[in-house]
Amino acid sequence: MRIAVLAKQVPDPETPPSQFKIDESTNSVVPPSGVPPVVNGFDLNAVEAALLLKDAGIDVEISVLSVGTDFALDALKKTLAMGADRLVLVDEAGLDRIDAAATVKVLTALLEKDGPFDLVLGGRQASDWDQAHVVLGVAESLGIPLVTLVQKLEVDGESLNIQRVIPDGYQEVTCPTPAVLTVTNELGEARYPNLRGIMQASRKQPDTYSLADLELTESDLESKVKLERLYIPESNKQVELIDGEDEADAGRNLALRLREEKLI
Amino acid sequence: MTSVLIFIEADETGAASQASLQAITGASKVSPSNVIAVTAGSVSGSDSLPVDKVIDLPGVETSDDGIFDSLTSDISELIQSNSPDLVLFSKSDQGAVVSARVAFRLGAAFAADCTDITGSAGAISVTRPVYGGSALADFSIASTPAIVSLRAGAFEPSASEGGTPATEQASSSGEGLRGASVLNAVAESREGVRLEDAPVVVSGGRGLGGPEPFAVLEDLANSLEGAVGASRAACDAGWIDHSHQVGLTGKSVSPDVYIAVGISGASQHMAGCSSSRAIVAINKDGDSNIFKEARFGVVGDWEKVLPAFIEQVKALKG
Numbered sequence: 001m002r003i004a005v006l007a008k009q010v011p012d013p014e015t016p017p018s019q020f021k022i023d024e025s026t027n028s029v030v031p032p033s034g035v036p037p038v039v040n041g042f043d044l045n046a047v048e049a050a051l052l053l054k055d056a057g058i059d060v061e062i063s064v065l066s067v068g069t070d071f072a073l074d075a076l077k078k079t080l081a082m083g084a085d086r087l088v089l090v091d092e093a094g095l096d097r098i099d100a101a102a103t104v105k106v107l108t109a110l111l112e113k114d115g116p117f118d119l120v121l122g123g124r125q126a127s128d129w130d131q132a133h134v135v136l137g138v139a140e141s142l143g144i145p146l147v148t149l150v151q152k153l154e155v156d157g158e159s160l161n162i163q164r165v166i167p168d169g170y171q172e173v174t175c176p177t178p179a180v181l182t183v184t185n186e187l188g189e190a191r192y193p194n195l196r197g198i199m200q201a202s203r204k205q206p207d208t209y210s211l212a213d214l215e216l217t218e219s220d221l222e223s224k225v226k227l228e229r230l231y232i233p234e235s236n237k238q239v240e241l242i243d244g245e246d247e248a249d250a251g252r253n254l255a256l257r258l259r260e261e262k263l264i
Numbered sequence: 265m266t267s268v269l270i271f272i273e274a275d276e277t278g279a280a281s282q283a284s285l286q287a288i289t290g291a292s293k294v295s296p297s298n299v300i301a302v303t304a305g306s307v308s309g310s311d312s313l314p315v316d317k318v319i320d321l322p323g324v325e326t327s328d329d330g331i332f333d334s335l336t337s338d339i340s341e342l343i344q345s346n347s348p349d350l351v352l353f354s355k356s357d358q359g360a361v362v363s364a365r366v367a368f369r370l371g372a373a374f375a376a377d378c379t380d381i382t383g384s385a386g387a388i389s390v391t392r393p394v395y396g397g398s399a400l401a402d403f404s405i406a407s408t409p410a411i412v413s414l415r416a417g418a419f420e421p422s423a424s425e426g427g428t429p430a431t432e433q434a435s436s437s438g439e440g441l442r443g444a445s446v447l448n449a450v451a452e453s454r455e456g457v458r459l460e461d462a463p464v465v466v467s468g469g470r471g472l473g474g475p476e477p478f479a480v481l482e483d484l485a486n487s488l489e490g491a492v493g494a495s496r497a498a499c500d501a502g503w504i505d506h507s508h509q510v511g512l513t514g515k516s517v518s519p520d521v522y523i524a525v526g527i528s529g530a531s532q533h534m535a536g537c538s539s540s541r542a543i544v545a546i547n548k549d550g551d552s553n554i555f556k557e558a559r560f561g562v563v564g565d566w567e568k569v570l571p572a573f574i575e576q577v578k579a580l581k582g
Contacts, residue, residue: 017553020399127396133367133368136368137367139365140365140368146361164446168452169507170450170452171446173445174444174445175443175444184513227403230400231399233399239555246568247564247565251564254544256576257560258521258542258544258560263520263541
């Protein structure tokens with residue numbers, strides 16, 4: 001079974017808010033110094049979902065596909081160190097600024113060129129633009145089944161047994177392959193690479209495709225949704241800190257203050 | 265002038281959901297000339313929604329619909345036959361999937377999870393939080409139709425009645441099925457009040473250090489007739505079930521009081537609770553972000569602050 005995991009390199013979402021800065025002249029985030037980019041956390045959940053199939057004894061080959069500009073290879077190689085087999089990149093200038101619709105075009109072309117794949121997995125959303133729709137768009141472009149918010153995945157012959165998260169529980173879903181799935185963090189934490197995995201990953205090189213290889217040109221990637229302004233919202237909230245003789249006394253005073261405001 | 269098509273969903277009672285009524289308010293921001301509401305399956309009271317026209321699609325059994333396969337096809341067709349300038353969805357479970365699929369199927373401009381919308385046909389502007397809420401982005405859309413999904417709470421809900429819309433019955437093509445099939449739904453067991461409806465939410469985060477303290481939070485929640493929430497870190501650590509998760513990828517709550525214990529206040533978490541009337545923070549790190557968002561706070565060790573707080577709350581509740 002050939003599995004493609006769609007992965008995105010993002011600024012580390014654990015970057016402290018004090019270090020989060022925007023260059024308003026270019027409408028882009030200033031990379032914080034000393035905080036390297038990471039693979040989007042939900043995409044690592046998707047890698048984990050693929051590795052769990054391998055653990056269950058299914059014969060799988062896991063390819064991690066990504067589109068961008070000047071990749072931090074160390075970050076992306078984490079997926080190989082976890083146990084993925086291949087890294088497949090489209091790395092060209094300007095691809096870090098294309099929108100979701102254009103990203104779908106590139107990924108669809110890449111999946112067709114490097115495919116066929118039996119299963120396409122992606123994270124439920126990316127922690128930078130929080131859009132959650134590139135993977136859905138890929139399913140539409142390929143015209144194959146889509147199941148979102150997968151928290152459990154099993155392969156049963158030609159079909160997939162899936163648990164899909166809904167607001168108050170989950171659905172049990174069955175789905176034929178090939179299919180596109182988005183994976184959510186309810187699946188469980190992505191495994192940490194072990195030393196052997198890290199050593200093996202360090203020796204692997206990614207397979208690369210250019211836009212020309214995919215028969216795409218820049219005019220295919222024009223955006224219908226134009227970013228006009230990126231900015232940090234102003235906060236005018238002022239906290240009222242409650243004190244006391246000691247911490248317990250502060251706790252009591254907090255309750256009294258909330259009652260005074262008729263909040264409890 | 266802007267012609268608008270809005271996808272209206274039913275809530276648990278069968279009436280138009282609050283999020284759908286918020287979308288009707290959203291439509292009023294773009295000088296609407298003609299507002300069409302599309303319902304899938306009967307939505308009670310839809311014949312008096314404050315819109316110009318209601319198109320009712322027959323209900324499709326979820327089990328036969330894959331993950332909204334036929335709904336995606338039907339709405340795509342309605343958009344093509346009615347040619348609206350703007351299509352609004354609420355970003356519910358259903359709306360999030362259908363809006364994206366419809367947009368990609370039609371090759372239309374798409375902006376998801378927006379908190380504001382202005383302009384008019386051919387020059388729509390939207391605002392959406394990005395980077396987990398650390399930043400806002402303004403986008404413009406010149407092409408039509410523009411497909412936009414709205415974040416819950418983006419607008420006040422419109423009135424649910426008072427309109428005299430024309431009504432039209434559409435038929436479902438039943439097409440577009442891709443073979444995914446829902447076998448059944450399993451509801452998580454829940455005791456007490458629903459998290460989204462609770463007047464008080466007591467949430468715990470990484471700072472609690474383990475699963476046991478959630479029993480203390482539950483005690484507090486019970487005495488305030490509230491519910492227990494949690495940060496994603498606490499859920500991912502297995503301290504409490506993910507159904508309690510509040511935040512960008514969990515539930516959105518807007519209680520009167522949101523009590524955050526041992527939560528640092530990352531923007532991804534605040535995205536799920538920032539519309540609370542008052543946020544109360546208990547955290548030993550006075551520099552943590554939660555104190556920038558809170559109205560009241562105690563800087564201290566929750567193990568010392570919380571028992572005395574609970575005792576006093578119970579005494580006041582008497």
